[in-house]
């Protein structure tokens with residue numbers, strides 16, 4: 001077929017370095033940008049084939065999120081704006097790793113296996129973050145699409161969640177919103193303004209938010225969006241990319257893992273601040289108190305605030321809808337305890353990676369999911385949306401129920417249900433705080449986090465660690481889980497687990513306990529156990545203190 005000749009010709013312009021093997025990880029391929037040109041071309045091919053299969057528009061986002069500037073990556077977006085399905089992740093890995101001369105065979109295998117009608121039209125949306133490598137890498141994706149005769153639309157610089165939104169809008173014929181950046185701002189900002197319109201006693205101080213844009217795409221997009229907010233939210237933007245390096249000592253991941261404020265930002269005591277990550281699909285909040293102590297409000301705190309707000313509204317509206325919170329093993333033990341025992345909300349735990357959380361959240365009428373690192377959103381089932389809509393339009397209900405239904409309807413509209421979205425989450429949190437008349441300090445005191453520590457250990461092959469029970473227990477190597485259990489017993493309120501990272505060549509160690517010293521000591525001791533039992537390389541982990 002003519003298109004296959006074209007592929008042979010064009011793929012030679014995007015050659016695969018011999019011997020390079022990459023896996024479609026927790027969220028796509030991710031590594032040093034220099035190694036990714038062939039991957040991008042091939043993902044252009046795969047997205048085109050996926051589009052033919054689903055008879056819908058597919059998205060391809062070029063970004064390495066919170067990773068360093070010199071890295072890059074790519075993730076595929078399925079028709080409803082969700083992450084690509086797991087069996088296609090395998091196709092992606094096959095195609096990415098095929099030797100240059102075997103590329104056509106690998107592609108044909110996928111086409112055959114999936115019984116794809118190659119005469120079907122294909123449409124692919126492409127977006128990229130602000131990394132300097134993203135321009136040529138996204139061009140390689142576009143080349144891949146055109147090599148197979150697919151149509152493409154290049155959205156240029158967009159946040160990851162904006163691209164997910166575009167794909168969903170396109171495939172729902174505009175029901176989700178208009179598939180433009182302008183449409184995105186209009187939808188979410190209008191909902192925010194509606195939500196906050198009866199909170200007229202908000203002062204300018206309360207409307208003020210200090211934002212760290214991680215020197216990335218989120219900063220650019222917040223600047224574009226600002227006028228739509230009509231001063232109802234007044235953002236002072238720091239780390240906007242004009243000086244500092246992307247994700248360098250700033251951004252949501254830095255703040256969460258280091259448990260300290262980003263550089264490049266001056267924080268006044270008590271001031272409400274938040275940080276986005278490099279592609280604006282994560283957000284964390286924080287403040288420093290009058291003693292200068294730093295307080296982090298992470299994904300768990302957001303899940304708690306949001307689920308409490310929604311549960312109260314559902315009760316006021318008299319709607320019997322099932323709400324649940326989905327977390328991972330990294331969720332702070334205090335948050336799980338509070339949600340289950342005080343809020344009486346159903347909590348479910350899944351493996352790390354939003355695709356896992358997203359799927360479980362879909363099982364409920366209202367599924368709130370957040371990773372502790374600040375990636376999350378809320379999903380409403382179709383039935384739940386319909387019930388809320390009906391109630392909002394019903395002229396025979398009392399004022400309290402009506403008011404709650406209207407708030408719920410606007411809450412649905414301020415949320416990007418396709419994927420965790422820093423901008424949309426920020427608007428939601430800001431609206432909830434405004435409606436409840438709550439300060440960040442009051443939000444923080446809902447429950448107290450258990451002190452915790454995350455560490456990384458380098459091992460020769462991280463795949464020697466296999467886990468079960470939503471990654472909370474290690475099955476291999478032999479003796480590791482037993483060692484962890486024995487260490488955990490030494491501390492109060494302690495918990496620890498290890499798992500191989502899906503985005504970095506490391507094993508991650510998590511520990512929490514009643515004091516920071518204990519959490520640090522436990523994390524260190526577990527790191528040593530990993531180093532000794534799972535083939536550690538380099539220097540032995542050193543104690544933190």
Ligand code: NG1
Nearest residue numbers: 026027352353371373501502503504
């Ligand atoms: P890995 O490297 O698999 O731990 C990290 C995050 C995930 C997720 C992905 C994708 C932690 C502990 N892990 O995955 O939650 O966000 O990156 O960006 O934060």
Ligand code: ZN
Nearest residue numbers: 065277279281
């Ligand atoms: Zn991200």
